[in-house]
Amino acid sequence: MWRDTELTRTLGIALPIVQAPMAGSTTPEMVAAVSEAGGLGSLGAAMMTPDAIRDAIRRVKSLTARPFNVNLFALTPPEVDAEAARRGAELMAAYRRELALPEQPPLPNRLMEQFHEQAEAILQEGVAVFSFTFGLPSADWIGRFRKAGTAIVGTATHPAEAAALAEAGCDMISAQGLEAGGHRGSFLKSFDEGQIGLMALLPQVRRACRLPVLAAGGIMTGEGIAAALALGAAGAQLGTAFLTTHESAAHPVHKAALPQAAEMGTEVTRVFSGRPARSLRNRMLRELQPHADRVPPYPAPLALNAQIYQKARAEGLADFMSLWSGQGGALCRTMGAGELMARLAEETDTAVALLAGRA
Ligand SMILES: Cc1cc2nc3c(=O)[nH]c(=O)nc-3n(C[C@H](O)[C@H](O)[C@H](O)COP(=O)(O)O)c2cc1C
Known part of the structure; x- marks a missing residue:
């Protein structure tokens, strides 16, 4: 019934x-x-x-x-606010250096x-x-x-x-x-x-x-x-x-991380996209969360950080991508x-x- x-x-x-x-x-x-x-x-x-x-x-x-x-x-x-974008890019500068990316992110004309x-x-x-x-x-x-x-x-x-x-x-x-x-x-x-x-x-x-x-x-x-x-x-x-x-088209490192959701923990954060979303607590989330107020509004970070996210996907770097997960992530099954x-x-x-x- x-x-x-x-x-x-x-x-x-x-x-x-x-x-x-x-x-x-x-x-x-x-x-x-x-x-x-x-x-x-x-x-x-x-x-x-x-x-x-x-x-x-x-x-x-x-x-x-x-x-x-x-x-x-x-x-x-929304329109891209150049000043907010500059502050957002500043926040990511150390990661760009670590990943050997050009210092300034290219700004797309369509967000x-x-x-x-x-x-x-x-x-x-x-x-x-x-x-x-x-x-x-x-x-x-x-x-x-x-x-x-x-x-x-x-x-x-x-x-x-x-x-x-x-x-x-x-x-x-x-x-x-x-x-x-x-x-x-x-x-x-x-x-x-x-x-x-x-x-x-x-x-x-x-x-x-x-x-x-x-x-x-x-x-x-x-x-x-x-x-x-x-x-x-x-x-x-x-x-x-x-x-x-x-x-699922989720990245293999994302799939591999989900069973560890209980140990990693999840958190609602703006750091990846500028809009609150629940993700596994990886390195980027842990390090940027205290500075979340400097992250520009959605969807600018997706464009500003596009090179970082592309590199993370290409090289399977779980530290540098959003790992969206609900609070039940540890119960995921592979089938x-x-x-x-x-x-x-x-x-x-x-x-x-x-x-x-x-x-
Ligand atoms: C990876 C991921 C991407 C999502 N993308 C969307 C989306 O594009 N549109 C939408 O309405 N909801 C989206 N959601 C939210 C889901 O619709 C739904 O509210 C959520 O997955 C339910 O919680 P659970 O993940 O704990 O099952 C997304 C959720 C996840 C985990």
Whole structure:
């Protein structure tokens, strides 16, 4: 019976388990494997060009006929503040020397992809579900996705954000607890006000809006899925758990570090991108965290530090890259995404049966 929720009924899928969108880590193969296994696969498309988004959607559709989700950052990129960029570059100077990079980072003229171009590509290709984080798209965009029959999912870290997303016409809310890996989705409330653990957040989000809620943050096993459903969630959204699957595009050193999450610890930090995000506590995080107020706002650091991050990826230097992880990172398992889905469903069966037996 736990399989029968507003999420599974609305989308006609078998399992109320969502593989979270993760820009840079999700692949068409992961999305298709999860949807084929009965869940909802999600493509994190925020860092992709419109053409790459079109190609990826077509690739997923070539692998599965089942519903899947495509996700963007609902954000207008700010102008680069030259003074803030200079201070940010200064902060990284020692690392640039250590990695034998040119002293000054080249400043790109385009900091990030444009939401409207990306959204247009998604609309043209047509997908069952469109989700977003970091904000709220304009009424015009919400209207266009609604008209296309796409289910719209907005991300909330606070009940007030959930209420605003519902008012704007979203169909579902992804409630992102403080435990979650990757960037915080806060947009109306300050990041501090949005630091609410999932167990406290979920019932408040349900009270703030009458929409089905997806529970995100720290869920790694079937027991966690059962707990989320017991709290009233229509689905459980797992990100970190899928980072170590065979289909994940996470860097091998990132995958290798996740099982040590308990020893390394995780922390919400601005040092990598200029926007609070939960990462494993590696050298860069530990050293820069005391100077986080000098890091320019998102997304400037991604551009300013691009050479550092590229070198770290090329040479597998875990000290110099963001190692996004939720608080449950140590529970990651290495296997195919479809196999992980089957395990999660079995574990949820067991957890639900155990509770029913006690009742
Ligand atoms: C590596 C990584 C990248 C992420 N990228 C995105 C993204 O592009 N869009 C988004 O809405 N959420 C993103 N998230 C957040 C997830 O949607 C979700 O809230 C989170 O993974 C849930 O917590 P968990 O990682 O503990 O399962 C990302 C999370 C991780 C771990």
